[in-house]
Amino acid sequence: MxxxxxxxxxxxxxxxxxxxxxxxxxxxxSVERLTLDDGQSLRSExxxxxxxxxxxxxxxxxxxxxxxxxxxxxxxxxxxPTTAHWTAVKRIIRYLKYSSKVGLLxxxxxx
Amino acid sequence: xxxxxxxxxxxxxxxxxxxxxxxxxxxxxxxxxxxxxIWLEQLLGELGVKLKVKPRLWCDNLGFIYLxxxxxxxxxxxxxxxxxxxxxxxxxxxxIEVRFVSTEDQIADGxxxxxxxxxxxxxxxNLNLVEKTSID
Numbered sequence: 001m002x003x004x005x006x007x008x009x010x011x012x013x014x015x016x017x018x019x020x021x022x023x024x025x026x027x028x029x030s031v032e033r034l035t036l037d038d039g040q041s042l043r044s045e046x047x048x049x050x051x052x053x054x055x056x057x058x059x060x061x062x063x064x065x066x067x068x069x070x071x072x073x074x075x076x077x078x079x080x081p082t083t084a085h086w087t088a089v090k091r092i093i094r095y096l097k098y099s100s101k102v103g104l105l106x107x108x109x110x111x
Numbered sequence: 112x113x114x115x116x117x118x119x120x121x122x123x124x125x126x127x128x129x130x131x132x133x134x135x136x137x138x139x140x141x142x143x144x145x146x147x148x149i150w151l152e153q154l155l156g157e158l159g160v161k162l163k164v165k166p167r168l169w170c171d172n173l174g175f176i177y178l179x180x181x182x183x184x185x186x187x188x189x190x191x192x193x194x195x196x197x198x199x200x201x202x203x204x205x206x207i208e209v210r211f212v213s214t215e216d217q218i219a220d221g222x223x224x225x226x227x228x229x230x231x232x233x234x235x236x237n238l239n240l241v242e243k244t245s246i247d
Binding site for chain 1: 115116117118121123221222223224225226227228231234235238239240241242243244
């Protein structure tokens with residue numbers, strides 16, 4: 001049995017207008033570290049958008065434990081997102097584009 | 112947590128309290144994992160599923176494995192009380208088996224750090240995350 005959220009992921013990609021973005025093979029950079037005050041603060045309407053998008057990403061982690069860590073990292077800054085955090089969110093979305101068909105597989109184990 | 116080869120539960124969180132050593136940190140997380148394991152075993156039992164093998168706990172901290180199996184108290188573990196006894200009780204009653212896994216083979220790494228592409232692919236493989244087209 002394969003659990004996927006492919007349709008949700010595709011709808012999400014088109015909702016944020018990133019259906020044609022460049023796909024990325026991993027969900028986050030393994031060298032850069034996010035901190036609270038990297039980059040410039042987002043304006044309040046952009047912050048709202050950040051929160052709504054991160055919320056949608058959180059829903060996708062339901063069948064995608066590989067995204068859980070990256071999403072958790074960007075969640076830490078929901079209260080005051082900056083441009084650097086936004087870049088990290090976009091990276092996750094680009095990874096989602098790369099891996100939208102991926103799902104959790106359950107196999108019956110032979111006795 | 113795996114049931115057979117399938118992932119059924121996962122969790123990664125910041126420690127709620129300060130630990131003085133990695134073994135102490137490991138103890139706390141293992142106590143939580145064991146609690147979850149016991150719950151799951153009970154749930155499966157209620158559903159009429161009997162586990163054929165003993166639940167196995169993989170741990171990448173050797174200090175913890177020694178401590179869990181050995182009844183002696185150690186200077187650096189004097190203050191770890193409830194979790195300590197909880198874990199040790201299950202292990203000495205042979206309800207749970209603790210095994211060592213090297214950091215290199217640690218499956219759960221992807222929940223706690225950003226990985227390189229190769230490691231990330233391995234991580235996904237271990238969790239049975241596959242693409243729709245690649246099955247059958």
